[in-house]
Structures are given as structure tokens and as C-alpha cells.
Amino acid sequence: MPLSAAAADASAGNSAPVYELTNVGKTYARNLVIALEDVSVTLHRGSFSSVIGSSGCGKSTLLKIMAGLIPPSTGRVVLQDQPVTGPRRDIGMMFQQATLFPWRTTVENIVLPIEIRDGRAAAVKAKDRAHELLDVVGLKGFEDVYPNELSGGMAQRAAICRMLITEPAVLLLDEPFSALDELSRDMMNMELQRICAEQHATAFLVTHSIAEAVILSDHIYVMKPRPGRLAEVVTVDLPRPRTLDMITTPKFGSLVDYIRGLLDKGEAL
Amino acid sequence: MSEADTKAIPNSMQETVWVEEVSFLDRVPRSVSMTFVFAVFLGLWQLSTSLGLVSPIILPTPGETFKDLVFVGKNLLSGDYMLLALWITVKEVIYGFALAIVIGFSLGVLVGETAFGERAIMPYLVAIDTMPKVAFAPLFVAWLGFGIESKVALAAFIATFPIVVGTAAGLHAADENSRMLFKTMGASRMQTLIKMKLPMGLPQMFTGLKIGAVGVMAGAITGEFLGGGKGFGELIRVAASQLNTPRVFSLILYLSLFGLALYALVTWTQRRVVFWHKASFVGNDE
Ligand SMILES: Nc1ncnc2c1ncn2[C@@H]1O[C@H](COP(=O)(O)OP(=O)(O)O)[C@@H](O)[C@H]1O
Ligand SMILES: [Mg+2]
Numbered sequence: 001m002p003l004s005a006a007a008a009d010a011s012a013g014n015s016a017p018v019y020e021l022t023n024v025g026k027t028y029a030r031n032l033v034i035a036l037e038d039v040s041v042t043l044h045r046g047s048f049s050s051v052i053g054s055s056g057c058g059k060s061t062l063l064k065i066m067a068g069l070i071p072p073s074t075g076r077v078v079l080q081d082q083p084v085t086g087p088r089r090d091i092g093m094m095f096q097q098a099t100l101f102p103w104r105t106t107v108e109n110i111v112l113p114i115e116i117r118d119g120r121a122a123a124v125k126a127k128d129r130a131h132e133l134l135d136v137v138g139l140k141g142f143e144d145v146y147p148n149e150l151s152g153g154m155a156q157r158a159a160i161c162r163m164l165i166t167e168p169a170v171l172l173l174d175e176p177f178s179a180l181d182e183l184s185r186d187m188m189n190m191e192l193q194r195i196c197a198e199q200h201a202t203a204f205l206v207t208h209s210i211a212e213a214v215i216l217s218d219h220i221y222v223m224k225p226r227p228g229r230l231a232e233v234v235t236v237d238l239p240r241p242r243t244l245d246m247i248t249t250p251k252f253g254s255l256v257d258y259i260r261g262l263l264d265k266g267e268a269l
Numbered sequence: 270m271s272e273a274d275t276k277a278i279p280n281s282m283q284e285t286v287w288v289e290e291v292s293f294l295d296r297v298p299r300s301v302s303m304t305f306v307f308a309v310f311l312g313l314w315q316l317s318t319s320l321g322l323v324s325p326i327i328l329p330t331p332g333e334t335f336k337d338l339v340f341v342g343k344n345l346l347s348g349d350y351m352l353l354a355l356w357i358t359v360k361e362v363i364y365g366f367a368l369a370i371v372i373g374f375s376l377g378v379l380v381g382e383t384a385f386g387e388r389a390i391m392p393y394l395v396a397i398d399t400m401p402k403v404a405f406a407p408l409f410v411a412w413l414g415f416g417i418e419s420k421v422a423l424a425a426f427i428a429t430f431p432i433v434v435g436t437a438a439g440l441h442a443a444d445e446n447s448r449m450l451f452k453t454m455g456a457s458r459m460q461t462l463i464k465m466k467l468p469m470g471l472p473q474m475f476t477g478l479k480i481g482a483v484g485v486m487a488g489a490i491t492g493e494f495l496g497g498g499k500g501f502g503e504l505i506r507v508a509a510s511q512l513n514t515p516r517v518f519s520l521i522l523y524l525s526l527f528g529l530a531l532y533a534l535v536t537w538t539q540r541r542v543v544f545w546h547k548a549s550f551v552g553n554d555e
Contacts, residue, residue, distance in 0.1 A: 067453055087455045099446045102545035103468050113454045116464070146545055 018202045019043040019066065019170050024075030026061050034227035035061040039075075041221060043170060043202050048193075050205045050213040051221040054263065058228025059206045063174050066204065067093050080169055089117055092168030094176045098155035100147035100162075107131065107143040110161045117166070126165060133161040136195060153184040157191070164199060171196070171203040178207075186244055189216055193242060210263075214255050215242050222262045231262050329515040337515035341523060351504065358501040359527065361417050361489040365424025366531070369481055373429040377436020377474075382462060391437070398430045403491045410496040420492030420500065427488035428481035435477020439470020472546045475539040482535050486528045 019041070026036040035058040043049055051059050064070045065077060068087045077084045079091065100109045110130040115123035134140055137157040147155055156177060163171060176192075177185045193216055196203050207213050213220045220234040236255060238246055246252050294302075311331055317323055318330040329337075344351040379386035380394065406423050413419040443466045451461045493502025501524055508516035 069449065069452055087453050089455065091453065093450075093453045095446050095449070097446045099444075099450050101447075101465070101468070103543075112464075116451075116454045116456045116460055148545065148547070 015044045015046065017042050018045050018080060019204070020076070020078045021066065022076040022078075024062075024065060024072045024077060026058070026065060026070075027073045036065075036072075037227040037229050039223075039228070039230055041066075041204075043204055045202055046200050047218045048196060048203045048205070048216055049219040049221065050207055050217040051223060052207055052210060052213045052259065052263070053223030053228070054225055055208065057223045057225035059223065060174060061228065063093075063172050063204070063206055066170075067091055067172050089113075089166045090169040091172060092163035092166065092170070093172045094156075094159055094163050094174065096175045096179050098147075098152070098159040100150070100155055100158055102147050105144045105146055106139065106150070106158050107134070109147065109158060110134070110165055113162060113166050130161060130165060133164055134158075136198065137161055137191065152180050153188055156180065156188060160192070160195060164195075164201075169202060171201050173203060173205040175206055175208070178209075185212075190242075190244065192216065193240075197241065210256050210259050211247060214238075214252060214259070215244070215246065220259065222259055224263075224265075231265070234259060234262075326512050326514060329518065333515045334518045338519040338522065341516070341519045345523065351501075354499055354501045354504050355523070355527070357417060357499055358489055358493065358524075361420040361424055361492070361500060362485050362527075362531065364417075364421045365489060366428060366482065366485045368421065368425035369428035369432055369485060370478070372425065373432025373477070373481065374436055374474075376429070377433045377477075378440065378462075380433060381437035381440030381470075382466075387437075394430065394433060398434075402427050402430075403488075403495075406492055406495040409492070415497045417498065417500075419496045420489050420498065423492040423496075424485045424488030428485040431480035431484065432474070432477040435474045435480070436470065438477075439473035440466050442466075442470050442473060471539075471543045475535065475543060478535050478539075479532065482531050483528070486524075486531065490524070 020043075021039060021041040024036060024039045024041075025034070027034050039058075039062060041049070041051075041062075051062060053059055061070070065072045066079075066084070068084045068091060071085075079088065082088075084091075100106070101112070104112065107127055107130045110133065111123040111126045114126040131140075131143060134143060137160055139154060139157050139161070142150065142154065142158075147158070150158065159176075173192075177188045180188060189212060192203075195201070205213070205216060214236055215238075217236050220236060222231045222234060223229065224231045234255070238249075238251060238255075297305075314328070314331050318325065318328055325333075341351060345355060346352075376386075376390070376394070380391045381387070403423070405426060406419075409419040409422045409426070413422055440462075447465055447469065448461070451465055456464070489500070490502040490505075492498075493500040494506055497503065501520065505517055505520045505524075508520060
């Protein structure tokens with residue numbers, strides 16, 4: 001039920017904006033590289049958006065600005081009506097590497113954000129919630145296992161739980177499954193779709209796989225490099241829930257072709 | 270007949286039997302090969318003494334050495350003067366190691382965590398570290414006298430540097446992802462240090478501790494050689510000056526046992542504390 005509601009919200013495109021970036025630019029002072037120029041992004045509640053572009057076009061820079069890790073040089077960055085001026089608990093983030101700490105059990109890794117923000121007692125209390133989340137991602141029974149016994153995919157599932165434990169308003173995902181093999185990646189993408197729907201999550205994904213962007217997203221921000229700018233925002237109106245066999249449909253194919261065309265044009269510039 | 274049977278089975282039905290070639294020496298158990306090397310060593314030793322290749326003052330026979338080992342062992346067990354001497358050396362080593370750990374860890378954190386430490390303190394540490402540290406022994410004796418203080422100081426002085434280096438290297442071991450993750454969680458500098466950088470640096474710190482454990486023994490004994498006192502080093506020095514070579518040999522052997530015990534203690538602690546880091550004890554394993 002919540003799933004279809006989220007999908008309806010997203011496709012209607014008129015639900016409340018959660019995250020708004022307006023005319024954001026970033027010049028790295030160190031080497032004067034203009035990484036971003038005049039980028040505007042609006043994330044609606046419960047929607048899934050992706051940013052795609054060639055390597056070096058500023059995707060990670062954009063995500064770091066959204067995460068409050070680095071300041072923008074120009075423009076406005078507003079999350080839930082509050083300007084972003086540093087890391088915040090309503091932002092959840094995930095990287096290419098799971099980055100679980102090997103001296104902590106899976107569940108201890110998951111409650112780490114709580115331990116850091118609210119102390120040890122709160123972290124102990126949060127373990128119940130961590131168990132629920134592990135159940136959601138299919139890691140029930142691995143609570144007290146140390147990370148070196150988890151496979152790459154399992155580690156990323158645990159990282160998803162760690163991201164969700166603080167109940168963030170927006171999930172920022174920087175190529176989260178690109179270190180996995182292709183089969184695991186497809187499966188994790190479907191899992192991600194399901195989890196986001198269940199949690200009514202607002203997600204923003206960095207990827208350089210066109211197919212991955214299309215299968216997951218409501219909106220795809222296509223970027224072109226040097227300096228990093230938006231080429232176009234492509235709306236994906238495939239029905240939800242998406243399944244892997246949609247990849248073979250003509251509609252999927254034409255979307256992929258269209259985005260590839262945009263990217264090639266960006267490269268040619 | 271059996272050959273005919275095998276031939277009757279088509280190739281595709283046969284199980285693949287793969288005999289891996291392992292050289293004979295690789296298959297011998299470790300205990301056996303170690304005993305073998307020891308036996309060869311004893312044999313060569315016995316041979317060289319009984320053929321009169323070396324003077325008995327330079328090299329006693331294995332038999333003599335063994336007799337003296339028993340004698341010293343009895344003396345140690347009965348709590349006689351040798352045990353008192355050993356106890357003094359043990360105290361020097363333990364105090365020296367404890368001091369080196371406290372100073373080395375503190376300096377290591379200062380150097381590894383602050384830009385000031387890295388820029389302003391590290392160069393001096395590197396400069397001192399390249400000096401032959403035992404050359405400071407007479408200074409310590411002059412400052413602290415002939416008691417155990419001067420030995421503790423030299424032992425600590427030698428063991429501190431590897432611990433500083435290990436700690437600083439450990440703090441630098443944290444990868445970019447972990448740092449970024451802690452930043453996104455809004456962790457303070459102290460939280461990042463305690464919950465991430467220090468635990469992540471433990472393998473390097475233990476490497477420093479192990480080198481320190483070897484250095485602290487060398488420091489205490491050198492201190493006793495050069496600064497007198499009543500420790501085990503003094504016993505060795507006296508025995509050597511009396512040309513009592515078997516005694517020197519057995520004293521060194523007992524001393525090595527103590528050194529080994531200290532090293533084993535550090536390794537044991539490492540296994541407990543850094544249980545999650547396979548590479549730091551793979552290889553120490555049987
Ligand atoms: N910390 C930094 N300092 C200076 N330049 C940087 C830094 N990070 C990235 N850049 C530059 O900014 C541009 C965009 O990088 P990035 O955001 O990592 O791109 P992407 O993630 O799309 O590959 C690149 O030209 C890169 O060299
Ligand atoms: Mg990147």
C-alpha cells in the first residue's frame with residue numbers, strides 16, 4: 001500500500017520538495033577546478049532521483065555538497081527548509097565501499113551513528129530498531145557476526161541499515177553497488193527499490209550505469225562535464241514496482257538510447 | 270585385469286584424480302624439522318669441541334653447558350642470588366616498557382593527530398632515533414646513578430621510538446571512506462580518534478610494541494653492562510670476566526626465555542585486542 005502511494009506521489013511530481021539546490025556552483029580553491037556550475041536539483045518526498053554523467057563531471061562533488069561535507073561556492077542548498085551548513089542527522093549517506101568497522105559486530109556497526117550522536121545508552125536502545133532493519137534487508141541472524149564474515153553484498157545491506165537507523169529525510173548514494181559483481185548488483189538494486197518504497201525514502205543516487213539509473217529512478221539528472229552542468233532532467237514514467245524484465249521492453253530501450261545520446265552530446269562539447 | 274577394467278570405462282566417466290606434488294621437505298611437520306635442525310646444531314657443536322677445533326674457553330662442550338644450565342636453573346628456582354639478580358632485571362624491563370608505552374603512545378598521538386606534532390616534533394624524533402641510543406648510557410648513569418633508574422631510563426629510551434612510530438603510523442592508517450563516514454555522522458575529533466582512528470591503527474601500534482619489547486630488553490642489559498648494579502647483566506659480565514663461558518651461555522639462555530615471554534605476552538594481547546585483523550597474526554600461527 002505505501003508503495004503505490006509513494007509511486008503516485010512521485011509520478012504526480014507535486015508532493016512537497018524535501019531537498020532543493022538552487023544555482024549551485026563549486027570551484028575547488030586548491031586547483032581552481034570548476035567542478036559544478038549552476039546546478040539546480042529538487043527532490044520530492046518519496047521520489048527516487050539519479051545523477052548520471054561521465055567520470056569527473058562533478059557527481060561526487062554534488063553529493064558531498066548535499067551531504068554537508070563541503071561548502072558550495074555559490075547557490076542555495078536547503079533541506080527541509082533549513083540551509084545545509086554541515087553534516088546533519090536527517091541526511092543518510094552510502095559509498096561504494098561498505099566501510100563497516102571490523103572490530104564491531106554487524107549490529108554494533110549499524111547503531112554507530114546513534115552512538116556518535118546520542119551516546120552509548122541510546123545506541124543500546126537502538127539495537128531493537130537495528131534488528132528490524134536487518135530483517136528488512138534480509139540479514140536476520142547476522143546481528144552478532146563480525147563484518148569479515150559478510151560477503152560484499154551482505155556488507156552493503158548492513159551499510160543500508162546503518163544509513164537508515166537515524167531515519168534520515170534523504171538518502172545520498174554514491175555508486176553504492178558498483179564494487180559488486182553484476183548479478184549481485186541487479187539484485188541489490190531491486191532490494192534498494194523495495195526498501196526505499198517501504199521506508200518512503202527520498203533517494204538520490206550517483207551512478208554511471210544508464211540501465212541502473214532508468215530502472216530505479218523517477219527523475220534522472222544527466223550531467224555534462226567541464227565544467228559540470230546539467231544537460232537535462234529526464235523523467236522515467238515506467239510503472240512501479242519496477243522489475244528486471246522491464247529492461248527488455250521498448251520503452252526502457254528508448255529511454256536508455258535517449259540518455260546515451262545526451263551523454264554523447266555532452267562528451268562531444 | 271584391472272587395467273582392462275579401467276579401459277572399459279569411458280574417459281568422461283572417470284573421476285578426476287589430481288595428485289598435487291608436494292616436495293618431501295614441505296611435508297615434514299614443523300616440530301620434526303625444528304628438532305632436526307637443533308640436533309644438527311648440537312652435533313656440530315659437540316664435534317667441534319671434541320675434535321679440539323676450538324679452545325674450551327671460547328666454546329664449552331654441550332655437556333658442560335647443560336650441566337651449568339641445570340645449576341643456574343636450580344639456583345633460580347631456589348630463590349638464590351641469581352633469582353634476585355633476575356628480579357632486578359625484570360623490574361627494569363617492566364618499568365622501562367611501561368614508561369616507553371606511556372611516553373611513546375602520548376607522543377605518537379601528538380605526532381599522528383596534530384599538524385603541530387607532525388611538523389614541529391616529528392623531525393626531532395627522527396633525528397634522535399637515528400642516533401646510536403646506547404651511547405646515551407653513560408649520560409643516564411651520570412644523571413640517575415648506578416641504581417635501576419639509569420637502566421630503566423635507557424630501556425625506555427630505546428623502546429619509545431618504535432612505539433611512537435607505530436602509533437603515528439596507525440593513526441594515519443584510516444582510509445578516506447572511514448573519515449568521510451565519520452564526518453557525515455557528525456563525529457567530533459575526539460570521537461573520530463577514539464572510535465575509529467585508534468582501533469584502526471592497533472595493528473601498527475602492536476608492531477611498534479613488539480619492536481619495543483625487544484629494544485627494552487637490550488636497553489636494560491646494556492645499561493647493566495655499562496652502569497653496573499646487581500642485575501642479570503652484571504652476572505653475565507662477571508662470568509665472562511672469569512672466563513666462565515658455560516655460565517655466560519646458560520645465563521644468556523635464561524635471559525632469552527624471559528625476553529621470549531615478554532614478546533609472547535605482547536603477541537597474546539594483540540590476538541585478544543586485534544582479533545579482527547587476520548594479517549597481524551597469520552604467520553605466527555602454527
Ligand atoms: N578535493 C578536490 N580538490 C580539487 N579538485 C577536486 C577535488 N575533488 C574533485 N575535484 C575535481 O573536480 C572535478 C569533479 O570531480 P568529482 O566530483 O569527483 O567527479 P565524479 O564524481 O563525477 O567523477 C574533477 O575534475 C576533479 O578532479
Ligand atoms: Mg565520483
